Amino acid sequence: MPIEFSKKLTAHDTPIPGVVLYDLPVHGDNRGWFKENWQREKMVTLGLPDFRPVQNNISFNEKAGTTRGIHAEPWDKFISVATGRIFGAWVDLREGPTFGAVFTAELDASQAIFIPRGVGNGFQTLEDCTAYTYLVNDHWSADAQGQYTFLNLADETAAIAWPIPLDQAELSDKDKNHPRLADVTPMPPKKTLVVGADGQLGKALRKLYDGDSSVEFAGRAEFDLGSDEAFSARNWKNYSTIINAAAYTAVDAAETPEGRRTAWAINVTAVARLARAAVDHNLVLVHVSSDYVFDGSAKVHTEDEAFSPLGVYGQTKAAGDAVVSVVPRHYIVRTSWVIGDGTNFVRTMASLAQRGIEPAVVNDQIGRLSFTEDIAAGIRHLLETGAEYGAYNLSNDGEPQSWADIAGDVYELSAKPRDAVTGVSTAKYFEGKAAAPRPLNSVLPLDKIQAAGFQPRHAKEALADYLAE
CATH class of the missing domain: 3.40.50.720 (NAD(P)-binding Rossmann-like Domain)
Incomplete structure (x- = not known):
């Protein structure tokens, strides 16, 4: 599916408080395309929190159907696709009245999404050779993993309609064994x-x-x-x-x-x-x-x-x-x-x-x-x-x-x-x-x-x- 060029930088609210989906302007010609993936001044003006990112990570996924998550980390994330296309699923795993709220969307390189601390992040690749990028506002460390909150990809309450059924998808053993929503301890606020x-x-x-x-x-x-x-x-x-x-x-x-x-x-x-x-x-x-x-x-x-x-x-x-x-x-x-x-x-x-x-x-x-x-x-x-x-x-x-x-x-x-x-x-x-x-x-x-x-x-x-x- 071709990338839509020349979108206006636009913010779209979602059912999960603080989770905002962004359309990104992508400029292309016969050589390929270019986009401003993160532009602090423009995005803060648009309402994105000035979350002061400190680390940029990339997940490369060789095959369509690769499925990862659902992980809620103790930091904020600005997520986008560098190449390829994904089906994203986000579940609110924070303490509060919106615990368990779900939002899903397909993202290509012309979109990005801001995920606050405590919201579970999962995705499934829809094309081969998909690169998924994370801009985060804290440094990853082994100690930080003890503060993660996880949800099983197949949780019946969240009922995420994965485009490629999970029994046909590529999953890690660890992701298969995460708890159901009823057994999740919500992430407390800062x-x-x-x-x-x-x-x-x-x-x-x-x-x-x-x-x-x-x-x-x-x-x-x-x-x-x-x-x-x-x-x-x-x-x-x-x-x-x-x-x-x-x-x-x-x-x-x-x-x-x-x-x-x-x-x-x-x-x-x-x-x-x-x-x-x-x-x-x-x-x-x-x-x-x-x-x-x-x-x-x-x-x-x-x-x-x-x-x-x-x-x-x-x-x-x-x-x-x-x-x-x-x-x-x-x-x-x-x-x-x-x-x-x-x-x-x-x-x-x-x-x-x-x-x-x-x-x-x-x-x-x-x-x-x-x-x-x-x-x-x-x-x-x-x-x-x-x-x-x-x-x-x-x-x-x-x-x-x-x-x-x-x-x-x-x-x-x-x-x-x-x-x-x-x-x-x-x-x-x-x-x-x-x-x-x-x-x-x-x-x-x-x-x-x-x-x-x-x-x-x-x-x-x-x-x-x-x-x-």
């Missing part, structure tokens, strides 16, 4: 690693992902961000995503010699290690930023505002953001005034209210609270929806308030008089104290993350829920 999992945000992420075996949590004891050995010892091939919930947040202590060193070690040096792992292994890196990367002089701080930190803490957070921004697949989630499971402003005010203390609270710093429950939910939304990579502001919604306003809300919700709270300026509050400079305006507009489909709760609703708990 994992998400949450580092800094014992802090306020880490605890919220633990609660949100409770029961999800694909999410792994590591506190300082399980993963030391300051250790090169911790990074080199981990098999990053088993992961797709890192969520960095670790940070040094002692704003005032960061101004001391010891605090400065610690802030830079955790907020910058450790982040650079995470960024290097993400770049080397094509991982998504989620990093949590702060309103302190700005000096507070703008009315609102959009995601693309230039950094202007006032103190050491803000400087280290800005440096960490700059490092993460060069990771091709990253989310920088910028928050303000974080409240979660741990010592924080709301708990302090609630305690003062219960003890009948009438505090003086700063009234010229303006912003919104960011409850860790909402930050965690926003992170999950960005990851699950595949939102465009980049920076996103994420606080709770509602009218911006001062710390004194929020303290008044806490007192009212604690059945105490609002006027027990006295407002004072930042300058007055810190007079005579060793304190880091603070931005007076920390308002983060939420337009971008709302446009991505996530709506944080109103801050007052979240505050009432938090105090009720």
Whole structure:
């Protein structure tokens, strides 16, 4: 059957999520033909994942009827025919609702197909001297074979209609003995690693992902961000995503010699290690930023505002953001005034209210609270929806308030008089104290993350829920 020349590069979805069939432009004349088998820029523009192939393999098959598979390897594959023609069969062997889904198609040299990790690949040659090529994004090794998932070519559930009956085809003994679908252990998804999992945000992420075996949590004891050995010892091939919930947040202590060193070690040096792992292994890196990367002089701080930190803490957070921004697949989630499971402003005010203390609270710093429950939910939304990579502001919604306003809300919700709270300026509050400079305006507009489909709760609703708990 002759190859169809001059097709337009076109993508066709299939019943298996992530499996995409491509028509390839083939240019021919009296000498033969030429095609761009893999062209990163054009194919990524068309929607093919930028899966960063590292190895190209060719299977040469001497006779029509040669049948191979069904093998699901722990890497992505871009498959095409160099010469000849095949009948391809692909079965979803990943954990999930599409386990067992089947797609078949005949391919010649004018077509290619992208097969994600965990989808079983099998084919049967329809012509003699057929060459079948694999472009893969991990290096083959004998150890990797232990992570394969196999399905029998003759499985009755998949019911693949092989053009040449299997009893007349050329098969290996190994392929004949693979398990039926009922006996196949599905390939689990790659994992998400949450580092800094014992802090306020880490605890919220633990609660949100409770029961999800694909999410792994590591506190300082399980993963030391300051250790090169911790990074080199981990098999990053088993992961797709890192969520960095670790940070040094002692704003005032960061101004001391010891605090400065610690802030830079955790907020910058450790982040650079995470960024290097993400770049080397094509991982998504989620990093949590702060309103302190700005000096507070703008009315609102959009995601693309230039950094202007006032103190050491803000400087280290800005440096960490700059490092993460060069990771091709990253989310920088910028928050303000974080409240979660741990010592924080709301708990302090609630305690003062219960003890009948009438505090003086700063009234010229303006912003919104960011409850860790909402930050965690926003992170999950960005990851699950595949939102465009980049920076996103994420606080709770509602009218911006001062710390004194929020303290008044806490007192009212604690059945105490609002006027027990006295407002004072930042300058007055810190007079005579060793304190880091603070931005007076920390308002983060939420337009971008709302446009991505996530709506944080109103801050007052979240505050009432938090105090009720």
